[in-house]
Amino acid sequence: MLALSVGHGVWAQQVPPRPLGIDLPVYQAQPAGDVRRVDNPEGRITLRDALSLALLQNPELASFAWETRAREARALQAGRPPNPVLGTLVEDLGGATHVAGAEAAVQPQTTIELSQLIELGGKRAARQTLADLARDLAAWDFEAARIDVLTRVSAAYLDVLAGQELAALAGRTRALAEQVHQIASTRVEAGVVSPIERTKAEVALAGARIDEQRARRTLDAGRTRLATLWGSDAAMFDGADGDLSIPPSLPPFAVLQQRVAQNPEVARWTTEIAQRDAARAVEAAARVPDVTVTAGYRRFTEVDRNAFVIGASIPLPVFDRNRAGVQEASDRIAKAREEQRAAQSRVTAMLAEAYGRLAGAHDEAAGLASNVLPGARSAFESIEEGYRLGRFGFLDVLDAQRTLVAAEGQYLRALTGWHKAAAQVERLIGMPLADAASPPPATCGDKPSGLSCQ
Numbered sequence: 001m002l003a004l005s006v007g008h009g010v011w012a013q014q015v016p017p018r019p020l021g022i023d024l025p026v027y028q029a030q031p032a033g034d035v036r037r038v039d040n041p042e043g044r045i046t047l048r049d050a051l052s053l054a055l056l057q058n059p060e061l062a063s064f065a066w067e068t069r070a071r072e073a074r075a076l077q078a079g080r081p082p083n084p085v086l087g088t089l090v091e092d093l094g095g096a097t098h099v100a101g102a103e104a105a106v107q108p109q110t111t112i113e114l115s116q117l118i119e120l121g122g123k124r125a126a127r128q129t130l131a132d133l134a135r136d137l138a139a140w141d142f143e144a145a146r147i148d149v150l151t152r153v154s155a156a157y158l159d160v161l162a163g164q165e166l167a168a169l170a171g172r173t174r175a176l177a178e179q180v181h182q183i184a185s186t187r188v189e190a191g192v193v194s195p196i197e198r199t200k201a202e203v204a205l206a207g208a209r210i211d212e213q214r215a216r217r218t219l220d221a222g223r224t225r226l227a228t229l230w231g232s233d234a235a236m237f238d239g240a241d242g243d244l245s246i247p248p249s250l251p252p253f254a255v256l257q258q259r260v261a262q263n264p265e266v267a268r269w270t271t272e273i274a275q276r277d278a279a280r281a282v283e284a285a286a287r288v289p290d291v292t293v294t295a296g297y298r299r300f301t302e303v304d305r306n307a308f309v310i311g312a313s314i315p316l317p318v319f320d321r322n323r324a325g326v327q328e329a330s331d332r333i334a335k336a337r338e339e340q341r342a343a344q345s346r347v348t349a350m351l352a353e354a355y356g357r358l359a360g361a362h363d364e365a366a367g368l369a370s371n372v373l374p375g376a377r378s379a380f381e382s383i384e385e386g387y388r389l390g391r392f393g394f395l396d397v398l399d400a401q402r403t404l405v406a407a408e409g410q411y412l413r414a415l416t417g418w419h420k421a422a423a424q425v426e427r428l429i430g431m432p433l434a435d436a437a438s439p440p441p442a443t444c445g446d447k448p449s450g451l452s453c454q
Helices: 047-057 059-078 123-189 195-228 253-257 264-285 323-388 394-429
Strands: 043-045 085-091 096-099 102-105 109-118 237-240 291-300 305-313
Touching: 047 059, 047 123, 059 123, 123 195, 123 237, 123 264, 123 323, 123 394, 195 237, 195 394, 253 323, 264 323, 323 394
Parallel strands: 043 237
Antiparallel strands: 085 109, 096 102, 109 291, 291 305
């Protein structure tokens, strides 16, 4: 199980990670002062390499890990009892009295007291529970950030894959333009066509070369953007390996909608409501007065005697019984329940939008692959051969080439759009899309510590 090191905490049991990326290592907060070494891979990388590097080295994710560790320390501190208070009191310093018309010095009295505040009403237990749940909320924030990093890295990696394909497409287009230019030059030299066709071919070839350069610059920018997600300023890897193919079918939206409860932004609200209920318990405990007991030793210098002193004090809840504090905490619980419903609706709406993009890209890619691309390729090959034989003009070749390039570019964009939409859907359901058709797991593990599974 994926776990985060948080000192003495048990984050893995209280906030189980989502199935998405559960087998990947994640950053662990190390003792302060350790110098982090950032790995920047060379050669070719895979998506798993990029995801692992980002989860281990992404600075934003690391900040959430440190916040979880800090909340763990606060939870430990919340369970500590108040310290005793040691006090010293010296009375009658410099005093004087009149006895039989004569003035005599009054000997001072020294008192040493030890006081201890005794918290009543379960204050310490309530404070401990509140701090534990605050730690769990930080763990939920870490889990949401982890999945967000997975999604961002996947999208950036897809941009690199698509950039490589677009650069290759631009290279093929430039090669086709060179081939057409050579054919046009041969025909011009043979006196078959006017030299203007060679000029047109040169213009088309120059445009293809510009498009290829633009595609390569876009690819370089995408590689750098991907490298920044694992904390590097520059990309050292040569290329990315991956397949942009898509599955033949999609899970129904109703099946995916059942997985919305696994989204950390939704699942965290169970802990959030419990935490606010714990805050109400803290406010309710504050209504019970605490007792301060005192025990000490007093030295009477004048008579050379010692004595013990004991005492106790308790505030009288006459004017302030903290009713408004309890009411405020209760109102915040009601607010949290509404926010929970709002989060459920918001994630469902985002899922519907992402699923719409997913299904649209799937239909577009399938239609282009089965109908448009074969026809465009066949038409270009036929027209190119016909131009070589003098059956078609240069404009026919140029139009067929543009149609083929546009269809291949549209197909690549559809594939990239599908994979990016799939990454968004996986972020919203908290699991890989390929596993979404299996029955939803029990959500008992998502409950905060101290709550029973109903």
